[in-house]
Amino acid sequence: xxNLVNIFVKSVFIDNMIFAYFLGMCSYLAVSKxxxxxxxxxxxxIFVLGFTVPVDYLIENYLLKEGALVWLSESFIDVDLSFLxxxxxxxxxxxxxxxxEMIIEKFSPTLxxxxxxxxxxxxxxxxxxxxxxxxxxxxxxxIAEATAFGLGSGVGWFLAIVGIAAIRExxxxxxxxxxxxxLGITFIITGLMGIAFMGFMGIKL
Amino acid sequence: xxxxxxxxxxxxxxxLLTEPMNDSNPITVQVLGICxxxxxxxxxxxxxxxxxxxMVVMAVSNVVISLLRKTVPPxxxxxxxxxxxxxxxxxxxxxxxxxxxxxxxxxxxxVGLIITNCIIMGRLEAFALSNKPWQSFLDGIGNxxxxxxxxxxxxxxxxxxGSGTVWGFKVIPESxxxxxxxxxxxxxxxxxxLIVVGVIIWVQRAKNKKLVExx
Numbered sequence: 001x002x003n004l005v006n007i008f009v010k011s012v013f014i015d016n017m018i019f020a021y022f023l024g025m026c027s028y029l030a031v032s033k034x035x036x037x038x039x040x041x042x043x044x045x046i047f048v049l050g051f052t053v054p055v056d057y058l059i060e061n062y063l064l065k066e067g068a069l070v071w072l073s074e075s076f077i078d079v080d081l082s083f084l085x086x087x088x089x090x091x092x093x094x095x096x097x098x099x100x101e102m103i104i105e106k107f108s109p110t111l112x113x114x115x116x117x118x119x120x121x122x123x124x125x126x127x128x129x130x131x132x133x134x135x136x137x138x139x140x141x142x143i144a145e146a147t148a149f150g151l152g153s154g155v156g157w158f159l160a161i162v163g164i165a166a167i168r169e170x171x172x173x174x175x176x177x178x179x180x181x182x183l184g185i186t187f188i189i190t191g192l193m194g195i196a197f198m199g200f201m202g203i204k205l
Numbered sequence: 206x207x208x209x210x211x212x213x214x215x216x217x218x219x220x221l222l223t224e225p226m227n228d229s230n231p232i233t234v235q236v237l238g239i240c241x242x243x244x245x246x247x248x249x250x251x252x253x254x255x256x257x258x259x260m261v262v263m264a265v266s267n268v269v270i271s272l273l274r275k276t277v278p279p280x281x282x283x284x285x286x287x288x289x290x291x292x293x294x295x296x297x298x299x300x301x302x303x304x305x306x307x308x309x310x311x312x313x314x315x316v317g318l319i320i321t322n323c324i325i326m327g328r329l330e331a332f333a334l335s336n337k338p339w340q341s342f343l344d345g346i347g348n349x350x351x352x353x354x355x356x357x358x359x360x361x362x363x364x365x366x367g368s369g370t371v372w373g374f375k376v377i378p379e380s381x382x383x384x385x386x387x388x389x390x391x392x393x394x395x396x397x398x399l400i401v402v403g404v405i406i407w408v409q410r411a412k413n414k415k416l417v418e419x420x
Binding site for chain 2: 021022089123129137171188190
């Protein structure tokens, strides 16, 4: 249990998807103009990551990696299907996003229309595919660890996007030099937030 | 048969190659492809390999989708695009693993993430779906070049200031180190990439007034 909390907190603060790895920057920059849309998108990302990482963990361990197919037949011990990972992961993500889209449309039509095109764009959000690829690279020991990682990454992304949206809303009334307005200052602020989050790196859990 | 065939390198076509370098740069103007641009720019070599890989994937995917544009039903076009891109990336990944294994290890997950690189999807949707193959090919090369230029600039500064080398060759002489100069460790870390890109945007918009955002 302690290990799970460890992994969760690590992926929220220390291995933050945005500040440590820059995944999901495009929608992060585009949707963070208001806090409301950012919260909606952030929650959708938590959902998608929370589901796709465990599912991809099962696929990786029972289908893709070297020797994974032994449960089918002993002779498959040499079979290594990991080159198929990209296509299979993307297929899972695309279907999850379609599912989340249908759920949001049913339960909150206002959120659905305010997110617009960015909801289907979660499918190509590098944070989601990145989550599964990191899970594959780090080879977690069981599905609980993978889920903790997925949920933690989602929460970290959510924190980042809501944070920058709040700052952007305030900074509209500041004296930013013209060439830096909008995109430029957002980059620099994100960099500063990244430096701040690095302060978490030394924490031993 | 068309009596009027547009020359292969007409001025309109050349524009497809040159505009993304400045006016419609994918990273600083269109805000696409940010993720990988920041993550792989610690040193020049991986940045160059990444830019080249993206160029190959973009050029080929653009041509394939452009050739298929009249036959793909609109409902499943995203899936078709993803499959084409994913197939190309798997190819590029295997080639990289075979020929430049150490760089492929440095790039790790970011080769796979070329699939979700918004520039590729973005240009497929915005251009390849409604234009002919040769134009799509040029658009792919142009945008990938614009992306590559920013990558190389950021990587150049980060490597020079962060490790004192350029492309792996030591550039800052020992005497400067003895003077008390230290490599800027912050440059190697992710947040500096964001700030460097912010500065590039600043310089670009200061020179090119029409890109300034008015809010």
